Amino acid sequence: MRHTPHYLLTDPEEVRRLIRENPWLTIVxxxxxxxxxxxxAFLLDEEASTGDDIVLIGHLGRPDEVAHELGRHEVMLIAQGPHGYISPSWYAPGDIIPTWNHVTAHLWGTPEILSDEENIAALDHLTNHFEQHVDEPRGLHLDPEYSRRVARGTIGVRLRVSRFDARAKLSQNKTPEVVDRIVAALEGEGPYAHPGLAREMRRVHDPRDS
Known part of the structure; x- marks a missing residue:
């Protein structure tokens, strides 16, 4: 990513939060x-992700593991949080240059291939993680034999992040008055409304509101 020191996101816990809230990742x-x-979709290995460590558990559908040469070299994962257009009409008079605010992290590591048992456990955890929020959750335990057959079409991976490069570009270069107008517009009903992006801005500019 472009080197912009005043937008750097260096706190591993903030990167972990980004992944928890936005688990649909791109693997390159x-x-x-x-x-x-x-x-x-990737989930944090919460027990292993402490201090500066970030460990991810996920899976790929076969034959993507062949296309990616999985386990043979380093890969990059991209986590993308809320992002959106910021109109200069929300700025001070005379300011005419728009921008795009975002929260993004690039993470590098060499994937470890999970065993069949580890993979089925990871798939079970993934399903239960998301199903817990629905009224009548379903899980792999309802039909273990069928679930294992389906799991054979996937390959589980663990990725221990060796380094990351992250940005939280959220109008840190603007005055408090302009930031307030941007947040109000994002929380409004206009064409570029984005409450999620507004929440991220509040976290940076006034943590008491987050």
């Missing part, structure tokens, strides 16, 4: 055939 590999990208 530089392979012998060129660049390959895929999109999958």
């Amino acid at each position: 590999s530089h392979t012998a055939a060129g660049l390959v990208a895929s999109h999958y």
Whole structure:
């Protein structure tokens, strides 16, 4: 990403929060055939993700593991949080240049291939993680034999993040008055309303409101 020191996001816990709230990640590999990208849900390994450590558990559908040459080299995962257009009409008079606010993290590591048992456990955890929020949750335990057959079409991975590069570009270069107008517009009903992005801005500019 563009090197913008005043937008740097360096706190591992904030990166973990970004992933918890936005688990649909992009995985990018530089392979012998060129660049390959895929999109999958990843969850934090909460027990292992402490201090500066970030460990992710996920899976790929076969044969994506072949396309990515999985486990043979480093890959990059991209986590994308709320993002949106910021109109200069929300700025001070005379300011005419728009921008795009976002929260984004690039994470690098070499995937470890999970065993079949670890993979089914990871898939079970993934399903239960999201199903807990619905009225009548369903899980792999309802039909273990069928679930194991389906799981054979996937390959589980663990990724221990070796480094990350993250940005929270949220109008930190604007005055408090302009920030208030931006937040109000994002929370309004206009064409670029984005309450999620407004919440991220409040976290940066007034943590008491988050």
